[in-house]
Amino acid sequence: MRRTTMKKQLMAMAVAAALATTGAAQAAGGTYFGAQLGVADVSGFDEGMMLAATLGVPADQMVPNLAFEAELGMTVVDPDRNVIGGTAELSYWYLGGFAVYNLPLNNNLKLRGKLGLGYLDVEVDAPGGTASEDDIEAMFGVGLTVPMRGTMRFITEYTRVESDIDQISAGLQFDF
Template sequence: MRIIKLAGLLPALCLISSQAMAEGFYAGAKAGWMDPDIRGFDEATNLGVQGGYTFGAPDTGITWAVEAELTTTISDGDVQAFGSSGNWDVDTQAIYGVLRIGDALYGKLRLGFLHEDASASVVGASADGSDSGVSGGLGGGWRANQQLSFELEYTMVEEDIDFYSVGMNFAF
């Protein structure tokens, strides 16, 4: 359901005036918080790397990319369960198709496949799990020059975990 809502925002992204990265490879890093919509769970902080290849016609203000992303928890989130405290973390691996619309300022929409590994521990008891499925996100960016860009993004990891991040990409 959230993917449908994200896709519905595409027309709004078209209104942003700008040119995304020129054709070629790029790599970057991002940091942000995983926001679980699960009772008793607080945010965890994740750090990630991403890389991709942009293609399309940047002079039209529309580019496409294939982007891979890996994130890992660098600061565990807190868990409150059964009157005790503990912690949780999540690692993700994803591949996305990405649409960027704009120039120096641009909108970004992505849709793809994500795998996550999560674990939680409370008073010596722990649980691990993994899941895979469709993931999507949207955001915006600023291209400082031909090589360097900065992005703010929202990504739906799964129905009850959202990832809000800020990142930097270098095109080469």
């Protein structure tokens, strides 16, 4: 399907962009990359799976515990629902920019909240045809990070992508 090819191309571009910025990120210090896999919960559809890749830059010099993140997310298993004549599948992808505050709860655990704006593209394929919509959306989330080994952290997070799209995900973050 054409949509799947586009998803793969977008993910390849995100990975290439992250790799291209590695030198600059090392010079800046503290920059991190993350990847998360999770559940895509779309109102009126069965749950699907999503993948998100994040590039973050700490802004402690402005406000302690503040960071800025760019995030690319997309469905990898589309949420679906039974309709007359077959199955409707919903896919989406977004590119968002977030301000993130990491509140230390103790030496190992941080509570994080994020707020930002993102470009969201949604497509529904059904037996009667295809419909798509794109828009700029306010997005927010809350989660936890726990250090693991070296510069690696475990992250779990809830993100509200749009009023009908919620994500619950877990993954890893790596400092450059």
